[in-house]
Amino acid sequence: MPTDGTIPLLQVKNLKRQFNVRQLGSRENGVLRAVDDVSLHLEAGESLGIVGESGCGKSTLARLIVGLLEPTDGRILIEGGDIWASGAAGRERRRKFQMVFQNPAGSMNPRRTVGASVSEPLQAKGIRKTAEAVERMLTLVGLDPQMADRKPHQLSGGQQQRASIARALIADPAIVVHDESIASLDISLQAQILNLLLDLQKELGTSYIFISHDLAAVQAISHRVIVMYLGEVVEASDSTVFASRPLHPYSQALRNATLLPDPIHERARGDTLLRGDVPSPINPPVGCRFHTRCPLATDQCRKQKPSLRDTGDGHLVACHFAGSSSQTQVVSEGVA
Ligand SMILES: Nc1ncnc2c1ncn2[C@@H]1O[C@H](COP(=O)(O)OP(=O)(O)OP(=O)(O)O)[C@@H](O)[C@H]1O
Ligand code: SF4
């Protein structure tokens, strides 16, 4: 958070989203806590990366932030104003967000031309003359403006994703949320799109929320990173600090899973790789939710929930032992 008293562009406060679901083998409805008391902030022109295993709540959080899903509890403020305020004020604030999804074809109507799909956010604002803006936007994302007349299936995967980025940016949103937006592209295209996003951010000053399973991509694009586990934030820090010294055992395990195998340290690395499956978010473990998989878990972890605390310079960690000597020992043995 800014220390000079200015309001961050985006503030998410104690956000919760629950789903009522039928539990397997039971007639009872269970409450699935997909996003459970998440708070975060994002400054103008910056990027926030969100990482975590499948099912930890990243997409639900993304859909809540852009206003596609209503929260069970908590608030989302843009420039200090609630996106769920009643009437025009709330609607206007929700228009400041756009989303880019994993499947670019899915975000464009197959029957409409690329130009018509790209212009939709402008039309939603009541702007009728859109041809010039579409041409400018397609050029900005590195596409031939003549592609505006084509149908989505006539574009390659990379071109389709560039067109969905053009669509997301055309109405000058404050924040674009990317939910695995590069996941379906091959490696060289992923690098191209990441570079494009960085260039566009410099040019337009748009803020990004970037969700990905790819830690390297998240670190390349993000100023700050948050790690989610079973609906909660377990670590949040500057991206460079996160890359060199993640403190939560779960973050360390995620990062170790991406390191290249090293025969000398393989046995020690095994201690810090992720074991077992993610428990059900319907009945998450009591105490620390990660205790069933954590190599450092103690009785305290099984009983007492760790709070998300600042270990210095805004590096937040939810672990009883983050930064302690016992943790440092395992980390250095595992990663060396
Ligand atoms: N509409 C829904 N109804 C019931 N449960 C839901 C719904 N949407 C999401 N969930 C559940 O909420 C949890 C979080 O799902 P979410 O899609 O947010 O995870 P994710 O981190 O995006 O996963 P992935 O990496 O696989 O995309 C999961 O257990 C999921 O099954
Ligand atoms: S609180 Fe305990 S179980 Fe949770 S991450 Fe820290 S050491 Fe592991």
Ligand SMILES: [Mg+2]
């Ligand atoms: Mg998802």
